[in-house]
Amino acid sequence: MKNNLKIYNTLSRKKEVFHPINPPHVGMYVCGPTVYGDAHLGHARPGITFDIVFRYLRHLGYKVRYVRNITDVGHLVNDADAGEDKIQKKARLEQLEPMEVVKFYTDRYHENMHQLNTLPPSIEPTASGHIIEQIELIKKILKNGYAYESDGSLYFDVEKYNKAFHYGKLSGRRIEELMQNTRELAGQEEKHNAFDFALWKKSDPKHIMHWPSPWSEGYPGWHLECSAMGAKYLGETFDIHGGGMDLLFPHHESEIAQANAATGHDPVKYWMHNNMITINGQKMGKSLNNFITLDEFFTGNHKALDRAYSPMTIRFFILQAHYRSTLDFSTEALKAAEKGLHKLFDAFYLLNELKPSKKSSVDVKAFEEKCYEAMNDDFNTPMVIAYLFDLAHILNQVSNGQENLTKADIDSTKTLFSTFLVDLLGMKDEKGKDNSELVDYLMDTILNIRQEAKTKKDYATSDLIRDELAKMDIQIKDTKEGAKWNFK
RNA sequence: GGUACCGUGGCCGAGUGGCUAGGCGGAGGUCUGCAAAACCUUAUACAGCGGUUCGAAUCCGCUCGGUACCUCCA
Secondary structure, X not given: XXXXXXXXXXXXXXXXXXXXXXXXXXXXXXXXXXXXOOOEHHHHHHHHHHHHHHHHHHHOOOEEEEEEOEEOOOOEOOHHHOOOEHHHHHHHHXXXXXXXXXXXXXXXXXXXXXXXXXOOOOEOOEOXXXXXXXXXXXXXXXXXXXXXXXXXXXXXXXXXXHHHOOOOOOOOOOHHHHHHHOOOOOOOOOXXXXXXXXXXXXXXXXXXXXXXXXXXXXXXXXXXXXXXXHHHHHOOOEEXXXXXXXXXXXXXXXXXXXXXXXXXXXXXXXXXXXXXXXXXXXXXXXXXOOOOEHHHHHHOOOOOOOOOOOXXXXXXXXXXXXXXXXXXXXXXXXHHHHHHHHHHHHHHHHHHHOOOOOOOOOOHHHHHHHHHHHHHEOOOHHHHHHHHHHHHHHHHHHHOOOOOOOHXXXXXXXXXXXXXXXXXXXXXXXXXXXXXXXXXXXXXXXXXXXXXXXXXXXXXXXXXXXXXXXXXXXXXEEEOOEEEEEEO
């Protein structure tokens, strides 16, 4: 399959032409959420970023298997707090079974992702459902000599690994620096080196979630699940691995190490990382406690928000920045996104009303090419959106008689909007007309009465009708062809 | 401290050597009973200093400022 798609590969720090390992198949693994809390704006970014990748690869004709895990085996809160993990802590606080916490937040995550109009992954494996695979992976690493046991727990021997491979190839770190800079934390006596990471942890008595293994009753280490599940569903080497930049080190670095230690070769061809969303210039994150959940955006129920912002506003806001740039959140920026999106859909609908001309004064075909170029350039969605705005402007000009389009060009513009705005960017109109017969009839009646009033110059009545409808978010526009309405 | 990235007009944000990015907001105008939308015109920019070049927001150096990772975090 031929294409000109270029993807920025974190591994090489360059844009590379995308050549899948086994075309037309593409395997993509994306780090999903740890389900111990509601998804916030930060979670929306990888969800949407890799939804775009998924949609575009499929559009290009690839058969994509998109795997996104659910982390339901809690990572430790921190090393000093060994023995308690995030999900367990949440369960204790809410007096629930850990799996109740997991189920509750998994469902809510799915609902949020659905609201954002992201396509569901092909496979959504859970860590707890792949304990056996993780144990098997540890056995391989152990057999190859890159792990050591210490009182029932197993650790990855980074120093030894680094002699045969390169620990730090993804994140640009060197082991000597890690030696100097890794913080000394309590509870690490079992490790040979501070930067060694756990493959298996023996659980202490108060730990609820644990499984049997050849070494101890315990639970798998932080980075293991992605290595095990990625290999299981996508093979020992697959095409794309995605996630947030904050996972680059140590998570993804360690995944590479685990795979090499087990199989002798790298697990992933293209590593993709989305950047962070910032609030007041600072990363929005759980630990900083400055996050706003998606539900809070959708309801407006947060002190930093003046009102609700819809899922599509959030999605469009995110797509207006390139995925590798930080994106600064503000209500002002969200309002701009909301208005802009509305403008695009207005233009999209306007296409149905344009009068065709014999000749076109605009080269529509060129826009299509430019949109593809932008997508091929490492998924440059802000550029695609800019071209759609340019087109929207042209369509309005056509409507005003300043530009002309043939029937064929109007149709291909429709296709273009439908392809890029709806199919690829995944935008949908939340405020479209309710096209039921009843509503049509009622609105026609009301607008006719209003027209009567206007004809009699009874503007008090006509304005009253408009103001009352506005309370239901119905907007009246008086055009040359008569009054039109839509939802605000 | 180490590593990496960034600093674009009121706000958000593209752009990697020469050609108007775009959206929102502001100002003026057209249309309109008014409004809305749309259209037309317009202002506001590339952190600072130096260098390379015929030419730099874009390359190089320095300075200042900010962020991320190095501990769980999308």
